[in-house]
Amino acid sequence: MTRRPRTAPGTRKAGRRAAAATAAGVTIREVAQAAGVSVATVSRVVNGTAVVRDDTRHRVEAEVTRLGYSPNAAARSLITNRTNTIGVVLPDIWGEYFSEVIRGIDLSARQAGYHVLVSSSHSDVAETRDVLRTMHGRVDGVIVMSPHASPRELQGCLPPSLPVVFLNSAPGGAPHAALHVDNRGGARAMVAHLLGLGHRRLAFVTGPASNFDAAERRRGCRDALRTARLGPDAVSEFEGDFGEESGQVAGEAIVRLETRPTAIFAANDSMAIGVLFALRGAGVRVPEEIAVAGFDDIPIARFASPPLSTVRLDIRTLGERALARLLAEISGEGASQAVREVLPIRLVLRESTGDRDGDARTGPPRAASVSQIVINSSTVRRRKAS
Amino acid sequence: MTRRPRTAPGTRKAGRRAAAATAAGVTIREVAQAAGVSVATVSRVVNGTAVVRDDTRHRVEAEVTRLGYSPNAAARSLITNRTNTIGVVLPDIWGEYFSEVIRGIDLSARQAGYHVLVSSSHSDVAETRDVLRTMHGRVDGVIVMSPHASPRELQGCLPPSLPVVFLNSAPGGAPHAALHVDNRGGARAMVAHLLGLGHRRLAFVTGPASNFDAAERRRGCRDALRTARLGPDAVSEFEGDFGEESGQVAGEAIVRLETRPTAIFAANDSMAIGVLFALRGAGVRVPEEIAVAGFDDIPIARFASPPLSTVRLDIRTLGERALARLLAEISGEGASQAVREVLPIRLVLRESTGDRDGDARTGPPRAASVSQIVINSSTVRRRKAS
DNA sequence: ATCGCGTATGTAACCGTTTACATTGCAAAG
């Protein structure tokens, strides 16, 4: 009845082998046959999981290189249940901020033998969910950077078994590790510094309303004013979106004010550069008439005109730490489940606030209150290629 | 003799099922059992590969969502031989240039249902090779951006069956598709413009010696001088590395010259910004005393002081095109094997060269010689988050 | 000689899918 006779058990293997040879990759069976050993032995040689006699090993190794064998990742992870890949979910990738994060993660990931599956540009929670779902089974763990959605909102789509580390996200009560930079403390320190310089009328250019980092920076700004016992009318706020243009718009609005502030603090460097651009266009001298400060210390900040005072984040370290936590969690040491780690910041005072120092001077004493955790943040930024 | 009795054929499946239930993910078998159908039917419902009766389908779908089933990617790609993932190999990730490339690739990749596996920071060819090897079996194709290694050098580690697209790489004779931006034509057009403004003594700040983009830009610069019948002594070259600091160093060297050039062309914007910084420090007025131009049109260029004239690359489009080519190659339409596609550039003339225009004015007529291929490059750069 | 044991290697189950082919049921055609 059968139209095609089923391959008899004996012929089956031979058929397999022949078929595999036509496919793209060399299989472990071909290597085994060529070396005159079993697949188990080849596997042992390739993975070094057991002792193999020297001559056998040499023979296998020779065939491996001759045939250019490379184990099929899918087959391997199917049985081992590990992919050696971690996922990185970003809201979007702009400019230097995100590339530094990816860079930090990628560098340490490769060192640890992991690959990195990125996914960016998630405008909303639904999309983030979607990505998280399709990543399932492709990754051993995920680093999620979601300034708009709190961990709680993403809870549903996270298999409870999947290790996750959140980066700069709103505290969401989820039982996951979370790292963030000390946005609030950094902003507090910078505003305190400006107040220390004698400024009493400030302007603050905010980030996007829904962004958690932005919200924290605003909080830090208000903290400092409160500590100095200044009323909320000491600062006027202008809404920005973290882009240069919004900084420019805010700067233009500020110069039109009847009583101008004497200092402007922008929630990130890009906007601060937009502010500088607007002030220059209006003929306002910085820092003599108005001081300007930013946040992030992107590489270009030193080269602004005048060089921009800012709050330095060691973003690369953030990525590295995130990976370290994730790997710890993957290897099951995730006992310390809901860890929250805060990375410290440093004030970098340059000419835009009238601090005529060159670079990297540590902030005033109160910056010490920022965080206990000390991390080697002396990495020199180098950039070399196009 | 056997210490443990082998599971009889009949009990095997039951054992399997039970074991699977303990593991992390829900398997297709559990769904099948719950819905009272076979695994084949579940597969058909999930993939929509065959007609299934309505009531059966509804039952299966219900169980899928109830159990939160998501197909195991490894198992699937083992049998289908497709991973729905593409690899991106970058020399390193700095600043806005690379994040734009990744962004362009990632956006179109996700739209096409693909994931992106990135790997950056490959200082040398050996490392690139290594990465390419371990990516094998994890990706359906690779986009390689390797300004230092020519495709020929990577030939050895590329399985001939793996679709590959090179980005901005030296021409290597390899039978692979290659895209690049018109570095040479762009540089030629900018220098021609400077000459058209009357400049006769130029300085050119080069990129890293081993970088192909940098070499092309230098060639374009020389082309323009030759066309204008000016001797090679009309331009003095200063070596840079694409970082701001090297631009600053070059700028400082230039102002120390006994006879200064009247225009400086830097091989990228970062260095041009370093040059501007140096000139400002030395009290040299731009563009009155010296004109300055860059290459790339990174977002910050408009906000430089003065706003920087530059050559705009639509980097995101580059990424998109690369992905499109790769997908074509993956789906077997790679008949046009050794395609070389050149993306056009545009001159963006701002104040740093004395062109008082705002933004995005198209270059002089000769820019038309740059390339025939016209691509919608009117995308407005927007940046919103931290 | 036999036994026991350790070492090196082989055999085949198993991972979770997809899919070719088999099977079943039912309606229309003969």
Next chain:
DNA sequence: CTTTGCAATGTAAACGGTTACATACGCGAT
């Protein structure tokens, strides 16, 4: 009533590894 064909579903091989267990072998102790 039997045959034929089609539609819906089931069965099990196959993907390419890893690894538990089986086996073969050599060697010293009994």
